[in-house]
Amino acid sequence: MGKKNKQFVEKVTAMEDDFAKWYTDVVKQADLVDYGSVRGTMIIRPYGYAIWENIRDVLDRKIKETGHQNMYFPLFIPESLLQKEKDHIEGFAPEVAWVTHGGDEELQERLVVRPTSEVLFAEHYSKIIHSYRDLPKLYNQWSNVVRWEKTTRPFLRSLEFLWQEGHTCHATDEDAAEETNKMLEVYASVCEDYLAIPVLKGRKTEKEKFAGAKYTLTIESLMHDGKALQSGTSHHLGTGFAESFDIRFLDEEGKQQPVHQTSWGITTRLIGALIMVHGDNRGLVIPPKIAPTQVMVVPIAQHKEGVLDKAYELKEKVAKVARADIDASDKMPGWKFNEYEMKGIPLRLEVGPKDIEKEQVVLVRRDTGEKVFVAMSELEATVEKLLAEMQHNLLERARTHRDEKTSVAHDFHQFKELLESKLGFIKAMWCGDQACEDKIKEETGATSRCIPFEQEQLADTCVCCGEKAETFVYWAKAY
């Protein structure tokens, strides 16, 4: 039976051997997901969902602190509504699910299961916005969305995923631009300060921007295998939807003006980033700030008198400063060690008869494997210190890794060579012509990830065509 075999934890594939296999081994063995019965869907299991709840709670707090309000729109979009914004429908039509029947009846108009909700927000905004006094409108929604993807992988690309989508309306282009930036910074802070994932901030090229946007800002992170992951986007929508949906307001001079909009989102994809940035061959490594359990107490020789009592006592002690749990089941300690390493729990606390005698415990860090003996009297302080150190270390380690995998290419030959020898970010100049972007993608598989806010003059000529360069771009193969 499955459970019995688990007593001898199945090894995961080494990431050096097959990164994709390592990833799916880890998401399954750490009990993050199971596959749904519809191709490409996933069941987010309790441990995976608890991580999502922690990410959501952090971000939801920040969304509210920046003045936004949550609301909820319907799941279904009438086909005619989706078609109102031309670029938008072109971008999304190929990958939507269609509802054609309700009960026994065929519907007069087909419904789309929302792939995103711009048009629903737009229609609502056109009804509730009348005057400059109604602006800004700062709304956000937490929901599920569906995109009919051909190839899928848990968290990274699935038919259905969970996300938040912010949608805002402003009186001026500048206000919308400020909002677009502000929310990108919020995302960057969630990634770096909580998920310990360093990000590059920049703007997408025209080719890579959101369907219907004026421009798209993005945060890009680098996975352990050297591939990039778009980790959050913030779109300045300009007045495109406002024109199509007639979202206008009377300005202070009494003139009708279209609103300026933004939208921005992050998804359960971030859990995929978490796995691929911090994980190792023993499984997950979860940054303390978002770990559902930060300290797992494992009693040693728990049948001996006093051990379990002391272990529970220590768990309560630790619970004052951290999210603590105890595994007092009759499984072997070695089994428990493997299980909680696989789950990436930041600290393991071991306590047995000898430790009790010496009034000490053993703390083992998941990120470094470091083992320290700690006097019981100093337990809380040490736990707090180690969790903070681990949080810091994970971010620095990931940053070092990313920087090591970031190279500069001066010409196309070098670009190709670098991509083959050392997958990662390539910094290279670009002329701004989509033809070059297409050619790079076609010949190397790398896409433009972002035009970083912090520009450097790496060279004067485009890495592809050799013509005059306009901007410096980060390129990478990406998920």
Add this chain to the structure above:
Amino acid sequence: MGKKNKQFVEKVTAMEDDFAKWYTDVVKQADLVDYGSVRGTMIIRPYGYAIWENIRDVLDRKIKETGHQNMYFPLFIPESLLQKEKDHIEGFAPEVAWVTHGGDEELQERLVVRPTSEVLFAEHYSKIIHSYRDLPKLYNQWSNVVRWEKTTRPFLRSLEFLWQEGHTCHATDEDAAEETNKMLEVYASVCEDYLAIPVLKGRKTEKEKFAGAKYTLTIESLMHDGKALQSGTSHHLGTGFAESFDIRFLDEEGKQQPVHQTSWGITTRLIGALIMVHGDNRGLVIPPKIAPTQVMVVPIAQHKEGVLDKAYELKEKVAKVARADIDASDKMPGWKFNEYEMKGIPLRLEVGPKDIEKEQVVLVRRDTGEKVFVAMSELEATVEKLLAEMQHNLLERARTHRDEKTSVAHDFHQFKELLESKLGFIKAMWCGDQACEDKIKEETGATSRCIPFEQEQLADTCVCCGEKAETFVYWAKAY
């Protein structure tokens, strides 16, 4: 323009004149919902969603405290999977939405947009449960669900709604029965202790039970118009799904046994109950414990020196003991009074130049309209006291109302007369035969709401057929 007209708050229809119209007026004018573009769907606006978030947070805490874990299942159910449990598919098939196309392709198998997730949980449980050590499994999901209803009303009955659905597996029938009871008690506590809605607890008849359940427990509440609302249900599923989906475990004697299951849910419908139990002709009345804003500060003559500063200072003071907000916009105080009465905010704090002179403020209770002058030095304590009193008063008032509208019927003639003269709960004996239940529904429109846990021997004969009575049942016309 809509916003301008709102300066003179539109009156809502009096509930005595047209209760249904009063209801829809209130949900619209209190900015709880707007209608979605697909018939029968609703947009839950920020104020409505904030109320839902508070209900959800209270219940989510209780769900976790009772040992349950959250997780998330896919939205889509393959047709063949839904068909595995016969009673279940019969109950739900007429009211589901069907996805038939993904992108440009017609699907080989149609997908159902989940109306509830028993079959998804069942399939997953069959994979992860192997031994008695794996039990109980106590899972819960917060999600949207879709039911293709013909007639709809915001919150009460809509094509899509938000809810939580708990699904658990147990080793014995008794354990499942205990869980079924426990979660009904949790729901009753959320209703009574937070929403201030008194509930009747009992069991549904066979006719009214959940499709696929062994039996269904329910909490029933009474709306202001005398109609009942099913406010939460908890189902003992027995082993029906376990047999259909082969969810078995090895018991301690090494024998294969089917698991015993439960499921239970509450929905955004509770917001409808809130409106119809506490609301009045000036709008909503929100119980303090779940009010997004508990105290609204309204400055009087705010252009006068010092008023706004003092108002903000008082708001900060109140914020230490309650969720407080301030409306410092340039709208007239009278407009603000109407607006926040419509929104049902428990306490209004008025402060103007004269109050400042006297170092006092005015507090106005939403439930009673009572106006009290309070020394600024006693503000926090008074706010706490008044909010607690209001919370208590709302529950007692609703209980009194319900009891006044509850009558005993001894024969069918009296039953009909009571229903016509005074809509409400009717207590009457029943023989247990579905023929009588059908007849009562057909001739009076009333349905059996529950067989209450607290039985009384009202008479010896069935109110309908006059044969030997088996149980006492609450009957009512219902939403």
